[in-house]
Amino acid sequence: MPAHPSPVDTSHPVEVVIAAAAPAVTLRGITKRFPGVVANRDIDIEVAKGTVHAIVGENGAGKSTLMKILYGMQKPDEGTIAVDGSEVVFSSPADAIAVGVGMVHQHFMLADNLTVLENVVLGAERLHGIRDAARTRIRELSTAYGLDIEPDRLVEELGVGARQRVEILKVLYRGAKTIILDEPTAVLVPQEVDELFDNLRELKSEGLTVVFISHKLDEVLSVADEITVIRRGTTVATVRPGEVDARGLAELMVGSELPSPETRESTVTDQTVLSLEHVTLRAADGRDVLSEVSLQVRRGEVLGIAGVEGNGQSELVETILGIRKPQEGTIRLQGEDITGWSTRRRREAGIGYVPEDRHRHGLLLEAPLWENRVLGHQTQRPNVRGPLLDRAGARRDTERIVRDYDVRTPGIDVLASALSGGNQQKLIVGRELSGEPVLLVAAHPTRGVDVGAQAQIWDAVRDARAAGLAVLLISADLEELIGLSDTLQVILRGRLVAREDPSRVTPESLGASMTGLGRGEGAA
Structure with missing residues (x-):
């Protein structure tokens, strides 16, 4: 017979030791050097599971x-990475995906x-095949996370917001447990941001871990459990939302206060620069x-166009630029009918253009x-002299743009790919505001840039407006639209449905108008 257990000694309390869960991701001493620059220096970050x-x-x-290192796109020169408590060495993104780390760029x-x-299935064909089972799984994920994605649509037919949701879908499809989200709210209106954050909180409660990169500090404070601040390549603080x-x-990021897009004095004149009359595109x-679509933009005026992504904003921009030709209606620039003009002729006539996707269309x-x-x-000068390219003139003017718009670069022979996103955007804005344009079409001019670059771009737009x-400003940042617009x-669905007063409208009421739930001051 088995021996009787010894009686329990109840004279002393029993101490129960529960092992703490290993962090989802631990980065220790991460250092990465490139020629002439140290991108990361002794980075330390610990990301708790389910946060x-x-x-x-x-x-x-x-x-x-740093995120490219965590996702296996680059190797650190020094330091270690641990996932779920186990040290890992990534040679490629496939290695990161294999241990449950995914990234939405x-x-x-x-x-x-x-x-x-x-x-979605490209590179992951073994998971669910490439046809019916994969389609079923994609629809399940799309429905479960409210992504509203149709598997058989061509990506080229999708707007920026839908493309982002496809990227999120790709990561979920591969079974990621830790997801890196790089600027995930850049294309969303406030109501959609709230829905995304609700989804993140639900996923978090199920054990998913999210590394959230954002320049929108109020959003960071509303959704993050912890916040790590990086300045000049190294970690300077990790704080909780209640502490800051x-x-x-x-101030931790850039040593200065938050910029404001607010425009105070009006500079609007009665001189119409751009007019669209009953423009229809099929x-x-x-x-x-x-x-x-009928609208007017006057000299010294910022006309803001608000709308949920995919409601005709891109098509409106491309029609004004001459990339698309409308079936009906008239477009005039300073009173002259330009409806049949080529894009090049419109640009030469003084239309500047900041595209919504700087990598695909701007650089x-x-x-x-x-x-x-x-x-x-x-x-156009100073890039040409007669029929020939003027290299010296172009180089001199590039140096001026770099200086005037604070493009941070070692020199003008650096490849554009080597610049950070904010510096790429400042280069584009500087280029498009050069040459005395009469009209600037700016699509999401501060998307994905930090508070410092954002302030500089706002200042450039304000100064040009005053001159x-x-x-014509199109933006998903409603504070930017309200603050800069006259x-x-x-x-909505390709129609201008309402006119709002920037001095009275709130982001919430503007968002309601954008989704058809609210009423503006009247049909536009």
């Missing part, structure tokens, strides 16, 4: 490099000529993507900065 951990810092602070990694399904406010975070299937990433200065202005520039119009 949202935010990483903040100005552009060029080293966040992107700020600039999407999608093939435009493939469907959503093909993009947005102003304090900004897709190949005959559907109206722009319907009876040649593998070209030096001075060549990017020429891009889109190759028939008489007409600006006039606000709402676009």
Whole structure:
């Protein structure tokens, strides 16, 4: 017979020891050097399981490099990475995915000529095949997380917001347990941000870990459990939301207060620079993507266009630029009918353009900065002398842009790909405001840039407006739209449906108008 257990000694309390769960991710002493620069220096971060951990810092602070290291895209020169308590060495993103680390990039990694399904399964064909089972799984994930993605749509047909959701879907499809989200709210209106954050909290409660990179400090404070601040390549603080406010975070990041997009004095004149009259644009299937659009932008005015992504904003921009030709209506620039003009002729007539996706439409990433200065202005001074390219003139003007717009770079022969996102954007804004344009079409001009670069771009737009520039501003940042705009119009399903007063509207009421739930001051 088994021996009787010894009686328990109840004279002393029993101490129960519960082992703490290993962190989802631990980075220790991460250092990464490139020629002439140390991108990361002795970085230490610990991300607890089942939490949202935010990483903040100005552009060029080293966040992107650090995330590429965590995702296996680059190897650190020094330091260690541990996932779930076990040290790992990543040689490629496949190694990171294999241990449950996925990343949604700020600039999407999608093939435009493939469907959503093909993009999602590419490289993961063994999980659910490439047809029916994969399609079923994609629809399950899309429904479960409210992504509203149709597997058989071509990616080239999707707007920026939908492309982002495809990227999130790719990561979920591969079974990631730790997801790196780089600027995930850049294309969302306030209601959609709230929905995303609700989803993140639900996923967090189920054990998912999120590393959240953002420049929107109020969002970081509302969703993060912990916040790590990186400045000049090294970690300077890890705080909890209750310990700091947005102003304090900004000070940790850049040593200055949060910028404001507020524009005070009016500079609007009665001189119309751009007018659209009953412009209608149809897709190949005959559907109206722009319907009876009429608007005016005057000298010294910023006209803001608010709308949920995919409601015709991109098509409106491309129609004004001449990339698309409307089936009906008239477009005039300073009174002259330009409806039939080419894009080049419109640009030469004084239309500047800040595109919504700087990598796809704004820059040649593998070209030096001075060549990017020429891009889109190759028939105009100072880039040409007669019929020939004026290299010396282009180089001198690039140096001026770098100086005047605080583009942080070792020199103008550096490749555009080597610049941080904020410095790339400042280069584009400087280029487009050069040459005395009469109209600036600015699509999401501060998307994915830090508070410092954001303030500089706002200042540049304000200064140009005060000098008489007409600006058509399209942005998903409602504070930016309200703060910079003299006039606000709402676009919904390709129609201008409401006009709002920037001095009275709130982001919440503007968001309601954008989704068709609210009413503006009247039809536009």
